[in-house]
Amino acid sequence: MLEVTNLHVKLEDEDKEILKGLTLSVPASQVHAIMGPNGSGKSTLSYVLSGRDGYVVTQGEATLDGKDLLESEPEERAAAGLFLAFQYPVEIPGVGNMTFLRTAMNAQRKARGEDELSSGDFLRLVRERAKALDIDADMLKRPVNVGFSGGEKKRNEILQMAMLEPRMCILDETDSGLDVDAMRLVADGVNALRAPDRAFLVITHYQRLLDHIRPDVVHIMADGRIVRTGGPELALEVERNGYADIVAEGA
Amino acid sequence: MVELATRTTQVTQDEVTPDIVGGRPSAHTPRADLDVPQGGCTAPARADAAQRFRSMGLPRPRDEYWRYTDPALLNADAPAAVALNGDEFEMFDHVDRLRLIFVDGVLDAAASDQGALDGVQIERLDQADAQPDHWVADIYGTLEQAGQSPVPRPFAAMNTAVARHGLAIRVIGTAPRPVHLIYRRSDPAADVMLHHVIKVDAGAELTLIETGMSGARSNALIEADLAPGARLHHIAAIRAGVDRVAVSHLFGRVAEAASLKSFVLSLNGSLMRHETVVDIAGDDSVAHVAGAVLGDGAAGPFHHDDTVFVTHRAERCESRQVFKKVLKNGAVGVFQGKILVQPGAQKTDGYQISQALLLDEDSQFLAKPELEIYADDVRCSHGSTTGAIDPTALYYLRSRGISRDRAIVLLVLSFLADALAEVEDDELRVEISERLEGWLNRHALASGPAVGTA
Numbered sequence: 240m241l242e243v244t245n246l247h248v249k250l251e252d253e254d255k256e257i258l259k260g261l262t263l264s265v266p267a268s269q270v271h272a273i274m275g276p277n278g279s280g281k282s283t284l285s286y287v288l289s290g291r292d293g294y295v296v297t298q299g300e301a302t303l304d305g306k307d308l309l310e311s312e313p314e315e316r317a318a319a320g321l322f323l324a325f326q327y328p329v330e331i332p333g334v335g336n337m338t339f340l341r342t343a344m345n346a347q348r349k350a351r352g353e354d355e356l357s358s359g360d361f362l363r364l365v366r367e368r369a370k371a372l373d374i375d376a377d378m379l380k381r382p383v384n385v386g387f388s389g390g391e392k393k394r395n396e397i398l399q400m401a402m403l404e405p406r407m408c409i410l411d412e413t414d415s416g417l418d419v420d421a422m423r424l425v426a427d428g429v430n431a432l433r434a435p436d437r438a439f440l441v442i443t444h445y446q447r448l449l450d451h452i453r454p455d456v457v458h459i460m461a462d463g464r465i466v467r468t469g470g471p472e473l474a475l476e477v478e479r480n481g482y483a484d485i486v487a488e489g490a
Numbered sequence: 491m492v493e494l495a496t497r498t499t500q501v502t503q504d505e506v507t508p509d510i511v512g513g514r515p516s517a518h519t520p521r522a523d524l525d526v527p528q529g530g531c532t533a534p535a536r537a538d539a540a541q542r543f544r545s546m547g548l549p550r551p552r553d554e555y556w557r558y559t560d561p562a563l564l565n566a567d568a569p570a571a572v573a574l575n576g577d578e579f580e581m582f583d584h585v586d587r588l589r590l591i592f593v594d595g596v597l598d599a600a601a602s603d604q605g606a607l608d609g610v611q612i613e614r615l616d617q618a619d620a621q622p623d624h625w626v627a628d629i630y631g632t633l634e635q636a637g638q639s640p641v642p643r644p645f646a647a648m649n650t651a652v653a654r655h656g657l658a659i660r661v662i663g664t665a666p667r668p669v670h671l672i673y674r675r676s677d678p679a680a681d682v683m684l685h686h687v688i689k690v691d692a693g694a695e696l697t698l699i700e701t702g703m704s705g706a707r708s709n710a711l712i713e714a715d716l717a718p719g720a721r722l723h724h725i726a727a728i729r730a731g732v733d734r735v736a737v738s739h740l741f742g743r744v745a746e747a748a749s750l751k752s753f754v755l756s757l758n759g760s761l762m763r764h765e766t767v768v769d770i771a772g773d774d775s776v777a778h779v780a781g782a783v784l785g786d787g788a789a790g791p792f793h794h795d796d797t798v799f800v801t802h803r804a805e806r807c808e809s810r811q812v813f814k815k816v817l818k819n820g821a822v823g824v825f826q827g828k829i830l831v832q833p834g835a836q837k838t839d840g841y842q843i844s845q846a847l848l849l850d851e852d853s854q855f856l857a858k859p860e861l862e863i864y865a866d867d868v869r870c871s872h873g874s875t876t877g878a879i880d881p882t883a884l885y886y887l888r889s890r891g892i893s894r895d896r897a898i899v900l901l902v903l904s905f906l907a908d909a910l911a912e913v914e915d916d917e918l919r920v921e922i923s924e925r926l927e928g929w930l931n932r933h934a935l936a937s938g939p940a941v942g943t944a
Contacts, residue, residue: 289889290885290888290889291885291889292881292885312888312894313885313888313889314888314889314890314891314892314893314894314897316889317888317889317890317891318891322889323889325886325889328886329882329883329886331883331886331887331900331901331904332904332907332908333903333904333905333906333907333908333910334900334903334904334907339887339890339900342892342896342900343887343890343891343892344891346890346891346892346893346896347890347891350891382904382907399890403890403891
């Protein structure tokens, strides 16, 4: 589903290469985890795939369902089924969470040539999905992420994912700043979305999240490349021994 | 977060009358010559105001409070005509209110709603003026005069001296529905002068709405005198033809435990100067002054100036100034706001924020926030910022599938939210918000706004 081939990316403002020939394939129905030390380029990968400004692709390609991702606008990628759960969700004062969700859903539906969701259908859906994530009516009414705790922000990201039903979900350190209960809630939300026609790329520092979201494949990333790929046991190895050995061996 | 802008602004020179004294030849009466109505109960106040105006003269660009706004178009003997299309279409149609229609600045009783409003007495200014010992004589010109110090406001003195039209509104109870003044035009070159006097008795309450454009040029003034425990909500929403020239003043006097809340929405217009002067005279009272401005310089110059002066001279009072301006295509926004805390005005809670969102690099915001405090147990804060659309927020919205244009509209509405929140009535606020959104959909997206820090 997601194919990244020999991707080279540098910062727009300075001549610094962050991704140095990254290759990755995530088939439908699978959950892949990317682990790696700080500064290995994990977040950059998520930004480049979702279309954030400030990066230049110098070489390589990335496709979703065979269609080029890198040339299209962020909203086009979203409509094509890509979703990034942000490490630091952005606060938007003055814009209600519901308005935001509904605007996003209908924009994507419109871009795909589908009918907009009626108010009633939307409300039913959002209430049902919010409940599963322990998100109350007050959080839905409040401005997007404003005054939300760290856990609430992450749950709100998963709610957006549950509403938008993307094909390819990237989770960028969704576990950071979460306590054990919140992590379980988030993981349950993700697991509920696992489906044969959907894939996940879970970026994380720690093995802990992977106890809850069981990956099919684990990649270790270092210095802008995937240096090793394996099964879930690879995450346990990292937990025991750290990154140093794997990185040294991959270099 | 205080950021002082120091550049002065330039109104297009070719449209400007150089100087009123011995200026451009004109068929009109020179503006500095006053035609002062005689014989009414307000005549003494008018004579005083005329005297004040003559000693002040018309404002000059070098005057302290006119450094950022060129008064030439206001000083000119006559306004340029403004085509009649493009005026505000009706607002608040679904709100139950008493509509009073003004055409070219004159009340059109036949077109207005008939019938009385419980607790509110409304008369034409000229009718009130004609009655000896009318209450209006106690207020007319007195709030304006009090507001002339320390900052001279020549157009307000001019208005008091010569204004024939307007309303005298006495509120003696809680008005069951808002009074809505609707301004319409029939003469493309109407030069309008309006003076409303509002007296809100103890414990009484009124919501006053103003919409529309009263003339090609207007000089409008409101004096609002609030007795103890009185409440006045003032909401003005002006969408005008692009060439509108206007100066307006709101002078408020707030007695003990009274509350004055004013919100002004301005869309379009080439030169607007809106001054609010509030005298917080009674303990435990509240004054909120807010404004939202959307300016697009694409069709001609846009210059909007909010000048605010709030004086605290009582204890435990709260004042708020919240001004937000969204500017593009060379539009210019000005904010001059002051909180003056007099000796003895202890436990004052004063707040002032002025912010501009510049949608391109051609627009500018000039801000002069001021605090002057002579009491030692007060809380006062002020801030002023100028910025562009936050690229991270824009990316976040787009990553959810929202188009760039739509995301920018949402972020502009987000920027304006604090000012809009000053409109307490949900129904009115929602409609104002919808108008803003409509305007943004038409204007803010015509060309790509700059994203990043400005």
